[in-house]
Amino acid sequence: MQTLEFFVSAPGKVILHGEHSVVHGQVALAVSLNLRTFLQLQSTSSGEVHINLPNIDTFLSWEITALQSLLAGCKEQGGLKELDADLLKRLREFTRISEDSTDTRSMAVLAFLYMYLSVFAESLASITVSVWSELPTGAGLGSSAAYNVCLSAALLSARGNISNPLTPQQESARWSKEEMELINRWAFMGEKIIHGNPSGVDNAVGTWGGFLRYHAGNISPLSWVPVLRILLTNTKVPRSTKVLVSGVKDKINKFPSVLKPVLESVSAVSCVCEQTLTEMAERGPSAEHYNILEELIDINQHHLNVMGVGHSSLDTLCRVTLARGLHSKLTGAGGGGCGITLLRPETDTSVIQSTVEELKACGFDCWETSIGAPGVQQHSSAALSQHILKILSSY
Amino acid sequence: RAPMQTLEFFVSAPGKVILHGEHSVVHGQVALAVSLNLRTFLQLQSTSSGEVHINLPNIDTFLSWEITALQSLLAGCKDADLLKRLREFTRISEDSTDTRSMAVLAFLYMYLSVFAESLASITVSVWSELPTGAGLGSSAAYNVCLSAALLSARGNISNPLTPQQESARWSKEEMELINRWAFMGEKIIHGNPSGVDNAVGTWGGFLRYHAGNISPLSWVPVLRILLTNTKVPRSTKVLVSGVKDKINKFPSVLKPVLESVSAVSCVCEQTLTEMAERGPSAEHYNILEELIDINQHHLNVMGVGHSSLDTLCRVTLARGLHSKLTGAGGGGCGITLLRPETDTSVIQSTVEELKACGFDCWETSIGAPGVQQHSSAALSQHILKILSSY
Numbered sequence: 001m002q003t004l005e006f007f008v009s010a011p012g013k014v015i016l017h018g019e020h021s022v023v024h025g026q027v028a029l030a031v032s033l034n035l036r037t038f039l040q041l042q043s044t045s046s047g048e049v050h051i052n053l054p055n056i057d058t059f060l061s062w063e064i065t066a067l068q069s070l071l072a073g074c075k076e077q078g079g080l081k082e083l084d085a086d087l088l089k090r091l092r093e094f095t096r097i098s099e100d101s102t103d104t105r106s107m108a109v110l111a112f113l114y115m116y117l118s119v120f121a122e123s124l125a126s127i128t129v130s131v132w133s134e135l136p137t138g139a140g141l142g143s144s145a146a147y148n149v150c151l152s153a154a155l156l157s158a159r160g161n162i163s164n165p166l167t168p169q170q171e172s173a174r175w176s177k178e179e180m181e182l183i184n185r186w187a188f189m190g191e192k193i194i195h196g197n198p199s200g201v202d203n204a205v206g207t208w209g210g211f212l213r214y215h216a217g218n219i220s221p222l223s224w225v226p227v228l229r230i231l232l233t234n235t236k237v238p239r240s241t242k243v244l245v246s247g248v249k250d251k252i253n254k255f256p257s258v259l260k261p262v263l264e265s266v267s268a269v270s271c272v273c274e275q276t277l278t279e280m281a282e283r284g285p286s287a288e289h290y291n292i293l294e295e296l297i298d299i300n301q302h303h304l305n306v307m308g309v310g311h312s313s314l315d316t317l318c319r320v321t322l323a324r325g326l327h328s329k330l331t332g333a334g335g336g337g338c339g340i341t342l343l344r345p346e347t348d349t350s351v352i353q354s355t356v357e358e359l360k361a362c363g364f365d366c367w368e369t370s371i372g373a374p375g376v377q378q379h380s381s382a383a384l385s386q387h388i389l390k391i392l393s394s395y
Numbered sequence: 396r397a398p399m400q401t402l403e404f405f406v407s408a409p410g411k412v413i414l415h416g417e418h419s420v421v422h423g424q425v426a427l428a429v430s431l432n433l434r435t436f437l438q439l440q441s442t443s444s445g446e447v448h449i450n451l452p453n454i455d456t457f458l459s460w461e462i463t464a465l466q467s468l469l470a471g472c473k474d475a476d477l478l479k480r481l482r483e484f485t486r487i488s489e490d491s492t493d494t495r496s497m498a499v500l501a502f503l504y505m506y507l508s509v510f511a512e513s514l515a516s517i518t519v520s521v522w523s524e525l526p527t528g529a530g531l532g533s534s535a536a537y538n539v540c541l542s543a544a545l546l547s548a549r550g551n552i553s554n555p556l557t558p559q560q561e562s563a564r565w566s567k568e569e570m571e572l573i574n575r576w577a578f579m580g581e582k583i584i585h586g587n588p589s590g591v592d593n594a595v596g597t598w599g600g601f602l603r604y605h606a607g608n609i610s611p612l613s614w615v616p617v618l619r620i621l622l623t624n625t626k627v628p629r630s631t632k633v634l635v636s637g638v639k640d641k642i643n644k645f646p647s648v649l650k651p652v653l654e655s656v657s658a659v660s661c662v663c664e665q666t667l668t669e670m671a672e673r674g675p676s677a678e679h680y681n682i683l684e685e686l687i688d689i690n691q692h693h694l695n696v697m698g699v700g701h702s703s704l705d706t707l708c709r710v711t712l713a714r715g716l717h718s719k720l721t722g723a724g725g726g727g728c729g730i731t732l733l734r735p736e737t738d739t740s741v742i743q744s745t746v747e748e749l750k751a752c753g754f755d756c757w758e759t760s761i762g763a764p765g766v767q768q769h770s771s772a773a774l775s776q777h778i779l780k781i782l783s784s785y
Contacts, residue, residue, distance in 0.1 A: 257658035258689060261651035268647035299648060302692040319705075 004043050009036045010149035010376040012135040013142030013205040014331040017270040017300050020248050026267035030201045032209040034373035037133040037146035040392040041154040050128040052395040058105045064124045080185040111190040119155040130395040140332030145202030148190030153183045153376045171383035180207050209375030224281040227372040229343040234365040235313035237336025244335045248307045262303050269300050290344050294327040301329035309334030320358050324351050403440045408539035408766040410525040411532030411595040412721040415660040415690050418638050424657035428591045430599040432763035435523040435536035438782040439544040448518040450785040456495045462514045494527050501580040509545045520785040530722030535592030538580030543573045543766045561773035570597050599765030614671040617762040619733040624755040625703035627726025634725045638697045652693050659690050680734050684717040691719035699724030710748050714741050
């Protein structure tokens with residue numbers, strides 16, 4: 001491995017339509033969120049592996065020799081079909097992270113070490129990895145997947161398993177289709193370590209970016225989709241995804257004749273949305289396209305309330321934005337959590353600003369950002385903002 | 396026929412709300428209509444004045460006609476002809492659709508048709524608790540009262556009230572006749588009505604309406620509600636065609652929603668039946684409330700919501716009460732379910748807050764009896780006073 005330093009980033013994720021009904025066999029649309037996670041990898045000659053995660057106040061290092069011993073007598077990595085349970089067990093013992101520990105720091109460390117050891121295997125190298133994310137954790141926005149995708153791309157690239165696609169003139173570059181498949185598969189392993197039984201949608205979105213259709217376990221990236229401006233709001237109302245998901249299941253069982261058509265309707269919303277987005281990208285966006293997107297958002301928000309995952313904080317979000325002619329829906333688990341608001345190209349900056357202010361006055365966090373942005377990319381240092389470069393360079 | 400005796404009697408009929416299924420019923424789904432215990436009261440007196448008087452204080456209408464003048468309208472007259480002659484006689488053109496004109500035409504048509512060869516001097520006075528034009532069945536309640544009173548006065552149906560009773564209902568067959576005449580009055584006023592309003596006014600209780608078939612539900616409870624009129628004006632025609640347009644625009648999205656509304660009506664019907672058969676429980680009320688919330692969302696999806704209705708829902712929900720629009724939407728009226736245990740002070744503060752929003756609000760009930768005959772003792776002082784002043 002040459003002496004190198006490079007930067008990658010990957011986007012977060014929101015569900016545009018289909019949350020809660022997708023687990024009941026319906027179509028969902030997931031989309032990349034342009035709040036990104038940035039990773040810097042440096043090769044060193046320290047004989048150590050360092051990881052710096054300032055978002056979660058985590059700064060750790062390990063001697064390579066110590067890590068080497070974990071691999072001794074380890075079974076041959078059996079491809080990328082399943083996790084190496086033995087390696088994971090040894091890692092848990094080594095880091096003293098028990099089976100019960102599911103805190104963010106523990107999970108981030110395990111995923112990193114597992115991927116590092118698996119990718120570098122016989123030729124462990126001294127590297128320092130620093131990660132900074134714009135994404136809040138635990139908000140259903142795909143922060144762990146963005147992390148795993150960055151790790152995956154950076155480690156594979158550093159090891160030489162995939163290329164360094166960035167040419168000297170470029171600010172940003174993407175990997176080839178085959179390379180992205182590999183990145184995605186490793187990222188999915190990291191997700192399995194952190195989440196146990198993830199769908200794979202989050203890491204797919206982090207890898208490919210843009211919009212993805214998810215249906216009955218099949219993930220298909222949509223080609224030709226536009227980038228849409230949005231407000232992302234975090235109501236910061238805590239909730240248990242598990243409880244909400246089982247609540248929906250209970251409601252369906254209680255009123256099957258009432259709820260099943262609603263699930264069908266949500267699927268149709270996802271499909272009509274997909275058609276509309278495809279038209280927008282192929283023919284160019286029109287006002288009528290945006291009208292349709294807004295109507296679908298409103299309809300789906302009502303369906304989610306019918307399913308029982310609404311919350312007064314989300315009603316507030318919808319009301320505040322609607323008063324300014326903007327349309328919102330919850331994204332993800334509901335019961336609080338996050339919501340997205342569609343911004344039209346002609347939406348005035350002052351309107352956006354006053355909306356953001358009012359939402360913040362409600363106690364919410366609020367970002368102006370976009371969806372449909374690129375997936376994992378390699379960047380030159382010039383492509384990064386001063387702010388992010390400063391943070392990453394301090395390690 | 397026996398000659399008409401000197402008499403005075405009182406009848407009343409309830410208004411109507413749609414509990415579930417508005418807007419989807421026209422697309423072949425199941426709807427539940429229910430009687431609203433805001434009622435229209437009618438007093439009929441036989442006189443010897445040689446005149447027919449009608450007093451409608453709600454709409455400031457006090458008219459009378461010489462019987463001899465009315466008699467001439469019947470000469471050689473076919474039914475289809477009668478309405479035309481009446482319009483000429485009263486100088487109410489085809490274009491006039493105001494409440495007064497419609498009420499007068501319906502009355503005269505029914506009077507002349509029922510009394511036919513033996514026109515009698517009568518005075519009819521009507522007072523209603525129902526706001527007009529709010530989709531609450533006020534014209535049907537009026538027509539049902541007229542129908543029952545005129546048929547009874549003529550002797551075509553009985554006077555079911557016995558001396559000891561305060562209120563009494565007619566037999567099943569008699570109610571069929573009352574309903575058919577009331578429907579004629581509705582056709583005069585509305586052109587092409589569904590017949591649900593007059594059926595509810597006649598039979599009371601809950602009715603299932605599906606694909607043109609009206610079936611009264613037996614064994615249903617009376618439920619306490621708040622009825623709120625946002626007083627936001629809207630065109631029913633525009634709202635109905637708006638829903639049709641939306642269904643055509645997004646058929647795959649909207650058709651399942653219509654299905655779901657039908658299912659809501661059916662589950663509600665089952666729940667009401669259980670409540671009446673086994674006695675109401677807390678869980679029954681929970682289900683009724685969930686169904687109200689679900690249907691209100693579906694109506695918003697169909698595009699007939701309004702910010703005033705959102706306000707109604709929010710204000711009531713803050714007190715744990717569940718509401719939905721009833722009827723056309725886009726403003727208009729809403730109903731709020733009250734549970735048996737709902738505290739009077741909670742109801743009072745809710746009503747106050749809704750009135751402070753500029754709405755009208757009544758505490759009343761649904762599922763109450765249909766058309767009835769009453770003794771004067773059964774009527775409130777207030778209503779008796781109004782009717783007796785003519």
